[in-house]
Amino acid sequence: MLTKKHPQKWNSPTVKKPINLIVGGYGSGKSEVSVNLARHLVLDETFEARPISILDLDIVNPYFRSREASAELEKLGILPINPEGAQFYADLPIILPQIRGAIQSAQGTLICDVGGDDVGARVLSSLATSFDEATYDMYLVLNANRPFTSDLAGCLKTISEIEFSSRLKFTGIISNTHLMDDTNEDVVMQGISLSEAVCKKTGVELLFVSAEQTILDKINFETIDIPVLPLNRSLLKPWE
Amino acid sequence: MTKVLMKGNEAIAEAAIKAGANNYFCYPITPQTEVAEYLAKRMPEVGGVFLQGESELAVANMIFGAAATGKRVFTTSSSPGISLMQEAISYMAGAELPCVIVNIMRGGPGLGGILPAQSDYFQSVKGGGHGDYRLLVLAPSSVQEAVDLMILSFDLADKYRNPVMMIGDGMIGQMMEPVEFPDKIESPDLPPKDWAITGAKGRKPQVVRSLFLDPYKLENSSWHLHEKYELMKKNEVRFEKYKVTDKNEIIIISYGTMARICQTAIDAVEAEGISVGLFRPISLFPFPQDEIYAEAIKKNIKEVLVIEMSTGQMVEDVERAVVGKKKVSFFGRTGGVVPSPEEVITQIKDMIRKKSKSKKKA
Amino acid sequence: MNNNSKTLFARPEAMTDVVSHYCPGCTHGIIHRLAAEAIDSLGIREKTVGVAPVGCSVLAYNYFNCDFLEAPHGRAPAIATGFKRLRPDMMVFTYQGDGDLISIGMSEIMHAANRGEKLTAIFVNNAIYGMTGGQMAPTTLQGQITSTCPAGRDLNETGHPIRMTELLSGLVTPMYLERVSVHSPQHIIQAKKAIRKAFQYQMDNKGFSLIEVLSTCPTNWGQTPNESTDWLEGNMLPYYPLGCFKDSFAEEDK
Numbered sequence: 001m002l003t004k005k006h007p008q009k010w011n012s013p014t015v016k017k018p019i020n021l022i023v024g025g026y027g028s029g030k031s032e033v034s035v036n037l038a039r040h041l042v043l044d045e046t047f048e049a050r051p052i053s054i055l056d057l058d059i060v061n062p063y064f065r066s067r068e069a070s071a072e073l074e075k076l077g078i079l080p081i082n083p084e085g086a087q088f089y090a091d092l093p094i095i096l097p098q099i100r101g102a103i104q105s106a107q108g109t110l111i112c113d114v115g116g117d118d119v120g121a122r123v124l125s126s127l128a129t130s131f132d133e134a135t136y137d138m139y140l141v142l143n144a145n146r147p148f149t150s151d152l153a154g155c156l157k158t159i160s161e162i163e164f165s166s167r168l169k170f171t172g173i174i175s176n177t178h179l180m181d182d183t184n185e186d187v188v189m190q191g192i193s194l195s196e197a198v199c200k201k202t203g204v205e206l207l208f209v210s211a212e213q214t215i216l217d218k219i220n221f222e223t224i225d226i227p228v229l230p231l232n233r234s235l236l237k238p239w240e
Numbered sequence: 241m242t243k244v245l246m247k248g249n250e251a252i253a254e255a256a257i258k259a260g261a262n263n264y265f266c267y268p269i270t271p272q273t274e275v276a277e278y279l280a281k282r283m284p285e286v287g288g289v290f291l292q293g294e295s296e297l298a299v300a301n302m303i304f305g306a307a308a309t310g311k312r313v314f315t316t317s318s319s320p321g322i323s324l325m326q327e328a329i330s331y332m333a334g335a336e337l338p339c340v341i342v343n344i345m346r347g348g349p350g351l352g353g354i355l356p357a358q359s360d361y362f363q364s365v366k367g368g369g370h371g372d373y374r375l376l377v378l379a380p381s382s383v384q385e386a387v388d389l390m391i392l393s394f395d396l397a398d399k400y401r402n403p404v405m406m407i408g409d410g411m412i413g414q415m416m417e418p419v420e421f422p423d424k425i426e427s428p429d430l431p432p433k434d435w436a437i438t439g440a441k442g443r444k445p446q447v448v449r450s451l452f453l454d455p456y457k458l459e460n461s462s463w464h465l466h467e468k469y470e471l472m473k474k475n476e477v478r479f480e481k482y483k484v485t486d487k488n489e490i491i492i493i494s495y496g497t498m499a500r501i502c503q504t505a506i507d508a509v510e511a512e513g514i515s516v517g518l519f520r521p522i523s524l525f526p527f528p529q530d531e532i533y534a535e536a537i538k539k540n541i542k543e544v545l546v547i548e549m550s551t552g553q554m555v556e557d558v559e560r561a562v563v564g565k566k567k568v569s570f571f572g573r574t575g576g577v578v579p580s581p582e583e584v585i586t587q588i589k590d591m592i593r594k595k596s597k598s599k600k601k602a
Numbered sequence: 603m604n605n606n607s608k609t610l611f612a613r614p615e616a617m618t619d620v621v622s623h624y625c626p627g628c629t630h631g632i633i634h635r636l637a638a639e640a641i642d643s644l645g646i647r648e649k650t651v652g653v654a655p656v657g658c659s660v661l662a663y664n665y666f667n668c669d670f671l672e673a674p675h676g677r678a679p680a681i682a683t684g685f686k687r688l689r690p691d692m693m694v695f696t697y698q699g700d701g702d703l704i705s706i707g708m709s710e711i712m713h714a715a716n717r718g719e720k721l722t723a724i725f726v727n728n729a730i731y732g733m734t735g736g737q738m739a740p741t742t743l744q745g746q747i748t749s750t751c752p753a754g755r756d757l758n759e760t761g762h763p764i765r766m767t768e769l770l771s772g773l774v775t776p777m778y779l780e781r782v783s784v785h786s787p788q789h790i791i792q793a794k795k796a797i798r799k800a801f802q803y804q805m806d807n808k809g810f811s812l813i814e815v816l817s818t819c820p821t822n823w824g825q826t827p828n829e830s831t832d833w834l835e836g837n838m839l840p841y842y843p844l845g846c847f848k849d850s851f852a853e854e855d856k
Contacts, residue, residue, distance in 0.1 A: 026274065027247055027416045063271065063355075063414035089355065089576070119277065145245040145418070147254075148281070179245050179418040237415055238497070238578045239504040263688055289687045293680070294713035301677040301710070305653075305684030308671050313684075331674050437669045437685070439692060441648035445618075447663045449654075449672030 010221040010228035012040065013208035014047060017137045019103060019110050021124065021168070024141030025149050025158055026116035029176040031058065031066040033141050033210055034113035035234045038078050041109060051108040053079035055099060058115040059123055066113040069234040103130040117162070124166035137171040139207055142198065144177040144191040155198045172207040173199050175226075183211065185218040192226065243418040248383045248408060249274035251419050252316065252342055253282065255390035258421050261312040261340070262288030265302040267295060267321060270354045271410040272344035275316045296321040300328030300341075307337040308448045310436025312394050314340035318410070319348045319360050322368075329403055330369030333465070334450025336435070338397035340390070341375075342406045344413035347576040355576025356410035358496060361553035364407050365525040372462045374469045375405045376476060377524040379495045383417035389522070391425060396476065398430045400468050407524070409549055411497040411578070473526040482506065484517035486540050490591060491517045493532060493558050494547040495524065498579070502547055505584035516588055524554070529561040536562045542595050544568045547584060549577075614638035616647045618667045627820040627827025629784045630658060633726055634665050636790070637695065640798040641668065644805060650693040651685060653678040655707075657699035658732035676707025679714035682721050693804055695722040700741040701731045704764050711770075715810045718775040722800040723812040725766065728819040729838060736822030740764045743837055748822070763841065767814045771847040777809035779848040783816035783839065785831040796846075808851060816842055 015037075022034045038054045041047050056067040070080040081102055102110060114121055124131075140159060142149055149155045163169055177191020188211045199206045208227040216230055233240075246254070253275045256264070264283055266276040276292065283290035293299035296317055306313040317325060322343045332339055343364065347357040364377045376396050380386040386408060393404040437448055452458035482503055484491065494502045499520040506516045519535055521528050536544050544566050546555040555570045562568055571587045573579045613619060616638035624630045641647050647668050654662040656675035663670030673681040678696035686694045703711050703725050714721065730748055731737040737750040741763050745754040755763075767781045778800055782793035793815055800811035816838050818830040825833060846852070 026250075027245055063410065064416075089353065117277075143245060145243070147244055147246065147250065150244070179243055180416065182243060182418045237411070237500075239500040239581060265684060291683070291687060291717075293683075294709055298677070298680040298683075298710055298713065301674065301680035302684035302687075304673075304677075305671060305681035305686075306688050308681075308685055309688045311688055313688075327674050328677070335672075437651050437671060438689075439649040439651065440668050445663075445667055445669050447670045447672065449663065449670075451660065451672050 012044060013037070013227035013229050014044070015041065015109060015137065017135055018049065018108070019112065019131065019136035021112045021114055021136060021138040022141060022174070023114045023121050023124075023138055023162055023166070023170075024116065025143070025146050026120075027146055028116070028141040028143040028149070029178060029210070030116070030141045031064060031113050032231060032233060032235055033174055033176055033229070034066050034111050035069045035073065036210065036229060036231045038073060038111045039076060039232075040229055042076050042078050049109045051077070051079055053081055053102065053108070053110050055081040055102060055110060055112045057099070057112050057123055058120060064235045066235070072234065100127060100130055103127060117158070118165040121162045121166040124168055128167045131168060136168070138166070138168050139172045139174050140170050141174045141176050142191065142195050144194040145179050145187065152194065152197050152201065155194065156201065159198075159202065170202070170204055172205045174207050175209040176211070178211065183215055185215055188215055188219060192224070243420050245416055246383060246419050247274055247414060247416050248386050249316075249344065249413040250278045251383045251387050252390050252406075252413070253278040254421060255387040256314050256340070256394075257282060257286055257288070258425055259312060259391045259394040260425070261314050261394065262286055263290075263306060263311065263313060264288070265291050265293055265299045265306065265315055267293055267299050267317065269296075269318045269321045271346060271356075272316050272318045272342070272413050274413070275342070296324035297327065300325035303339050304328045304332050304337065307332060307339045308437045310433040310438065312338075312398070314342065314394070316342040316344065318344045318346050319357075320351060322360065322363070326369035329375070330371050330373060331450050332403050333369075333373035333375070334371060334461070335448050336401040336465075337403070337448065338401050339403050340393045340397055340406065341403060342390070342408070345407055345409050347574060353576040354410070356497065356549060356578055357574055357576055358409050358498060358549040359551070359553065359574055360407065361524065361548070361550060364405050365527070365557070373465055374472075374525055375403050376400065376472055376526070378404065378406045378478070378522060379524050380406065380408055380412060380522075381496050381499050381520065383412070383415065384419045386412055387419050387421060391422070395427050395430065398433075399428070400472060401431075401435070402468060407496070409496050409498070410576075476523055477526050477528045477531065478522035479528040479531055480520045480522060482518035482520065483510070484519065484535065485515065486538065487515040488517040488540055489515055489542050489595070490545055490588060491519055491535050491541050492545045492547055493519050493521070493554070495521050495554065498547055498549050501579060501581055502584055504581040505588065508581060508585055509588050514588060514592055521554075527557050527561070529557070532558060532561040533563070533565070536566045541566060543591055545587065545591065546570045547579065547587070548572045549579070550574050614642045616641040616650070616667050618665055620664060622665055623661060624658070625821045627818060627830055628658070629815075629817040630726065632784045632790060633724065633793075633815050633817065634662065636784075636794045636797045637697070637724060638666065639794060640801045643798060644801055646693045646801070646805065649691065650695070653682045653685075653694065653696040655696070655698040655702040656733070657702045659697055659699060659726065660733065662697050676702050676705070677710055678702070679707065679710040679719070679721065679723065683714050683717070683719050686719060686721060690720065693722075693801065695724060695801070697724045698726070699732065700725070700727045700729065700739045704740040704766050711812075712773070715770050715776045715812065716773050718777070718809045720804055720807055721810055722804050723810075724797065725812055725814045726817045727766070727814055727842065728817040729763070730819050730822050732819050732822055736819075741766075743841060765842060767812065767847050770812060775810065776812065776848060777850045778803050778811035780846040781814040781816070781842060781844050783834065783844055785816065785818065785834045789844075803851065814842075816844075
């Protein structure tokens with residue numbers, strides 16, 4: 001189900017560089033954000049940097065990865081880059097040859113869903129020579145309800161751990177604070193204020209806030225000047 | 241008490257710390273490695289011991305040695321790793337050492353796969369290692385329940401001086417759910433750990449062992465263990481019922497995350513006027529045998545449907561419980577394939593259709 | 603006993619007053635005693651825990667007057683690791699034979715040594731499996747007859763006997779590694795010093811020590827006690843040279 005067109009209460013997010021690395025702690029919602037961002041950009045008629053591809057770089061976690069949404073994204077005209085065949089299900093540290101190619105000759109816009117924590121982000125280090133500052137942005141997906149990113153100190157520690165292991169610098173924050181089905185507007189607002197504090201401290205931009213549509217509807221965005229990405233959850237548990 | 245969002249694996253790790261286990265010996269294996277990664281960060285914060293051993297074989301023996309101190313100990317692994325741990329588990333059962341072992345199950349046999357499965361049921365509840373022994377086995381179906389059962393597991397291990405195993409399929413370990421931890425953990429009255437190895441100061445030397453060369457002594461020891469298992473059967477049966485009413489035509493028996501898929505299916509068929517109840521064993525040993533019998537023999541129940549992520553293991557215990565009073569059917573997917581609610585719905589509808597057909601014939 | 607009398611010889615406090623099950627001429631009794639004397643001399647009996655192996659010394663806990671754990675075959679170093687990590691204030695020693703330590707327990711001893719677990723390992727090498735009735739061990743010598751190599755150990759089939767102390771001395775972490783023997787009074791005195799030093803290093807929290815003790819097995823070697831000490835001297839000593847292979851604190855001691 002796609003987001004219904006409705007009177008826009010907020011600014012839509014966009015990206016500025018060909019390569020967009022979506023990084024964060026385990027369970028911050030990187031994969032869900034990556035899938036939704038790719039979907040949003042492909043449907044946004046004003047967005048010109050096409051084609052849009054999505055690259056699953058999560059080599060640490062075999063469950064709930066963006067590759068599970070590949071089929072749906074492909075239908076929308078998004079190019080998914082995943083391991084194929086049996087390796088699709090593996091947790092092997094598989095870096096396909098076409099990944100380096102996709103990064104080096106990035107045309108249009110590439111959304112990279114990177115594995116969790118510094119452990120998952122380490123894969124970027126092995127590709128470090130493929131990045132230069134002009135071509136990439138790296139965004140931290142921040143969920144203030146996760147144990148190691150629940151306060152400013154924890155977020156700064158996570159940022160420095162990921163920057164160390166990836167050998168890349170963050171350029172922005174995505175505020176994606178949630179509690180799965182227990183998410184409410186207060187949860188989202190608390191997440192925004194932590195994200196703003198992190199941005200202030202580190203000097204990077206707050207790219208957008210993301211949350212499910214039903215929760216966003218309850219928030220008054222007239223006073224909040226941040227782009228908003230409504231989420232349609234794609235990575236569901238078997239009983240959902 | 242505030243809610244945090246945690247992966248099952250992390251929540252299990254934190255629950256162990258909350259229950260007073262400030263040491264962790266481990267070996268990495270998918271899909272439970274996050275326990276180790278979480279505790280590598282957390283153990284130093286609580287002044288605990290964290291050690292990555294050279295194999296699951298060594299790790300299980302490390303917790304054997306650690307358990308002898310009388311402190312609360314645990315480890316976690318996944319199916320192939322749990323097979324390697326069976327040696328020490330049997331020794332700990334024989335030596336009556338409390339410990340908690342978590343199996344985040346993946347598909348098997350052999351190296352199998354890394355996706356969720358429930359195919360280690362037999363290994364968990366029927367012994368697993370050599371000798372006359374049982375583990376107390378608990379199976380959570382949500383991250384919150386994993387936390388609660390983890391804390392309970394430590395109490396039960398101490399209460400019975402026996403290894404307790406908590407089994408969850410890979411989904412329990414990997415999925416993210418909001419959880420809360422109790423601020424303070426109140427353990428029930430537990431027996432003193434006067435068996436612990438603390439040094440022969442002011443007392444005679446103590447030995448932790450499972451060796452009894454005299455067959456009569458070994459037999460006595462085995463019957464003593466058996467008595468504990470009988471006591472567990474009396475005191476520790478746990479289960480949950482969902483939409484069990486006297487309107488049910490079918491009762492589903494399912495545990496772990498499989499039971500949650502069944503709930504979704506039960507809600508769906510209910511909307512179409514088909515009444516199905518769910519009986520979810522939480523303790524797999526002791527098995528809720530009498531309780532399942534009581535549900536199965538109810539007049540309204542036409543058939544008992546067992547659903548597992550295996551080719552059929554718990555179904556044998558259900559058949560034993562139902563003693564032929566009702567037809568017991570089985571549906572399972574395995575190898576990491578998780579049945580969808582739609583597949584369960586199809587099973588239910590097929591059963592109802594067959595029943596009404598055979599009625600017409602009669 | 604009057605006031606002028608002096609005790610010259612007595613049972614160590616760390617040994618129990620029972621008759622052991624060991625065969626006549628077996629040197630386990632001597633090695634037990636050396637460990638017990640070391641424990642007594644350091645005054646650590648009340649905080650010492652031993653880990654018994656599977657092998658002839660499986661019942662070692664009956665002879666030591668201190669707490670004991672009975673380990674699965676080969677796993678004593680893992681058991682000791684778990685215990686010691688949680689109770690660093692206690693003294694932990696493993697007592698293992700060659701089948702236990704080198705064959706089934708090779709992985710556990712190598713990794714415990716390499717982690718530098720603060721343990722004392724007493725490793726009894728008698729070139730044979732004693733408990734199960736004289737089968738080939740990793741330490742069985744070339745041509746030595748056992749029930750599973752009735753024509754004598756064939757190096758083409760089974761490789762060369764493993765020199766464990768040399769193997770361990772290839773690791774950087776272990777602190778103290780020495781091979782001793784107990785086939786003569788002079789050698790027993792040297793063995794006693796080595797075992798005591800290994801316990802002393804543990805007391806000082808210095809790291810992993812292993813003392814390999816060459817030992818006899820008259821019953822399974824099919825020899826009288828005297829023949830067996832001669833056999834040890836004539837056959838084992840040339841292949842298993844005695845001496846200290848590593849002592850990271852030797853300089854400090856001087």
